[in-house]
Amino acid sequence: MDPENPQLGQLLVVVPAHNEEDSLADVLKTTKEFGYCVVVVDDASEDNTGRIARNEGALLIPLANRLGAWGATQAGLRYARARGAGIVVTLDADGQHEPAHIHELTAPLLVGTADVVIGSCPIRVSRLRRWAWHYFRWLTGLNAHDLTSGFRAYNRHAVTVLSSSDAALLDYQDVGVLMLMRAEGLRVQEVPVEIGSRRNGISRVFPSWWVVARYMLETTVLCVSHLHIPGSRRGDDRATVATRDAPRRHP
Amino acid sequence: MISYEWTSGVIGLLIAGTILFLVRRRRLHGPYALWWLGVSAAILLISLFPQLVNQVAYRLGISYPPILSVLIGIGLLLVKILTMDIERSRQELRVRRLTQRLGILDAEIAQIKDRIHRTSPATVPFPPGNANQQMGESATDAPRENEC
Secondary structure: OOOOOOOOOOEEEEEEEOOOOOOHHHHHHHHHHOOOEEEEEEOOOOOOHHHHHHHOOOEEEEOOOOOHHHHHHHHHHHHHHHOOOOEEEEOOOOOOEOHHHHHHHHHHHHHOOOOEEEEEOHHHOOHHHHHHHHHHHHHHOOOOOOOOOOOEEEEHHHHHHHHOHHHOOOOOOOHHHHHHHHHOOOOEEEEEOOEOOOOOOOOOOOOOHHHHHHHHHHHHHHHHHOOOOOOOOOOOHHHOEEEOOOOOOOO | OOOHHHHHHHHHHHHHHHHHHHHHOOOOOHHHHHHHHHHHHHHHHHHHOOHHHHHHHHHOOOOOOHHHHHHHHHHHHHHHHHHHHHHHHHHHHHHHHHHHHHHHHHHHHHHHHHHHHHHOHHHOOOOOOOHHHHHOOOOOOOOOOOOO
16 A cells, blocks of 8 residues: 555554654554555654655655644644545554554444544553643543543544644644544544553653643643533534543553 | 722733633634733732832832833833744744745656656646645635645
């Protein structure tokens, strides 16, 4: 399967990456073993991320400027929409997400019970981050168990919504994107999956406490400004997150 | 007559409400809202503790305390304007580099299409046209201003 000319309705895997030369090759090899078309969005990396993507046979979208995780993901979604992909799966380049779980994510999309499926593993995060999630759930009324998982599957309707300029000024793929999905009436489902730890140390999204503090402030402003009004416009209480099974707990 | 504490309190709340409305309507990018919310918080603080300005002005040797608020307000506006110009300069640089890169890519795409068309016209994947049509926009959807 050729990511440059996917068949109409094909599944495309989008991997946003910034300075992930240590783990990208393994992620791409494993993903391609399952026969998936892979698009790597190189978010202005300063290392060999782009070269590795090309060497592994993935289609490379090299961004001229760093847009961040969501900006890079949206670039991949726009590409997928332009090429008529039927389902898009996003997974991280740091090796946390197992391509073997992709079929679990896509199953609800194929039977038509969801527009977006989130691979959920809330037990992987620290207590501090769980507190932050609890705080944002309280502010927004969102009921997703895993707010920040980048392991998601989108159908064509969801790709259209999230490719739009309404989503272009979001900086992160978590709360803001989930609120937009709710506002647009997308059906979101969570599926429990195993998510590992990063293969190499520092988070690209939260490299320091200062960045974390700014994230908390900016996301709070976003949540307060988008206070959910039940029954307003396209959003209503149908678009809550459904969890297929309870999250697994490791011993 | 309304006291100035109520007046400044209402002004602070109006600013905060307007900023949140603009963020909700996606007219104002969230990070930029922090500055303006900080301004409205400062105004609310002064309305709740009006003696604060007098005390600070006294310690700074300012004989007419209300002028301190005006001075601080003007100073913050100057800082805001300067940082906006710095940010605009950064964006101008990015726009120019992006424009150049788009032009180069358009030229390369046109060359590739031309080469394919000359060698095997039947297998051209996309009809001749501009690159915007490849991004899912129909020929009748003219790009809106500032829309990529």
